[in-house]
Amino acid sequence: MTIAWGPLNIAYDDPYPLEIGNLCLNLSRSPQEWAVEYHYTQDRYVTESSKATSRIRVVSAQTNPEVTIIPATADRSVVARPTQTIQIPAGESTTLYISTPLWIRAKINDQTTLFDLPVEILSDCWFGQTTRKGELCYANPTQARMYLERLPVRPERVVTPANIRNEGDDVLTLDRLSLPLPHLSIYKVDDSYWTQQIVITRTAKLDLARLELEPAPPQQHSTAELITGPRKQMDDTMVERVLGLFF
């Protein structure tokens, strides 16, 4: 289903259905209330007992018909785990294309968020060197494709090109990669969604890695159209960190 992003008007008692990925959602408006009903289908995390429809209600003195629906990146970093371990020799670099599920966000009055939901449920995952220090992320198994032409077009997912450079002295074993998705923007290219490219360089100092975000748009698509900005701004502490906080 192709979704018309941006502002749209919803009349009273004329619900707006939305189906993307595993998310089935129904948005309706009455004079004093916005109501959202949603559930997930065909998801490995959905069990018989958890198929129940969830509801969100937002009330106001007088509802405005305009609602803005936009795609968004995940609200936490996502740990992408290639189905097979990848080894990058010293001095080499590679670009992996990693897709992650989109989040759908709706706003009313430009400030009140009506909903902010993933199109599929992701498992929680801890990413850190110890169980005391680290970050709560989502887990996302990935094929980590290296060839653009083999990348399937999936309108419910967003693709992040990750350029990984090994400037260390030995082989870099890549069995997982933390993608800082809340800090990335979303661009639309035809029917697919992209974030800007991230560049992670393992520096000659063995335990450090550097993160850089390429300026938009992604290298491969100069005609890409910016749809959504990042959820959070990068801070200086994220630029150079210990290797274990990226891989």
Place this chain on the structure above:
Amino acid sequence: MIENFEPEMLIKALVALVAGWLITRITKRAIMRIPDHNVTVHGRTMLDQASTFIILTVFVFMAINQLGFDMTALLGAAGILSVAVGFASQTSASNLISGLFLLGERAFTVGDVIKVGDQTGEVLSIDLLSVKLRTFDNLFVRIPNENLMKSTVTTLTRFPIRRFDMKIGIAYHEDIRKARDVLIKVARNFHLCLDEPAPLIIMQGFGESSIDIQFSVWGARERFLDMRNGLQERVKEAFDENGIEIPFPHRTIYAGSKSTPHPVKILKDQDVN
């Protein structure tokens, strides 16, 4: 003690008190403006209380001095009084000193959930004499600091993730590998179970009635209870689906010799009556 009292002295004393009060207010506002990432809730409260106490004490002494009281005599009297009070309030003093140690240790802070003995609850305040908790059944519990110093305190909300150790038994005739695979699949298919650190299965040994297994799964602190409840529900469902038996306690009765059957006598109704 008072030499040549004049109305001017009273005015000076009042000015000192008002100045002290004003400085306390200004300091309090400055403390409230410290950004949240630089100070904890508890740290802010302590800073506020300490600054108020010190500033007011100094200005009250100044006011007393302005009134013409001899401070040396007052301090001497206060010293004798403090010794007397000290003897009379040993428990309070012990709590006070324990409180200072607790503050220094920073084992927990306001808002943390702690477990002390059989009490578990959210810390409402850490005061000089006691710590106040709100238990999950909404009771207010006051624990003297001395007790806290002597007992084991577990802070449940210190780290962002927690492990749930589920003890489960399977019947002796069951395939252990199959049970292991089913458990791992349950954790993989439950989004509140962390993918990493990976779930862990520890064989606890051969129990009286079952093969005992520990199934350890990690979850985010905020949704730990949901994870714990959901996991047990899913394990039961998965075992039922796969025909894996969770046995009841078994008792085998021997009649003295392990190869001889236990003698059974059938009674008729008239024999019983």
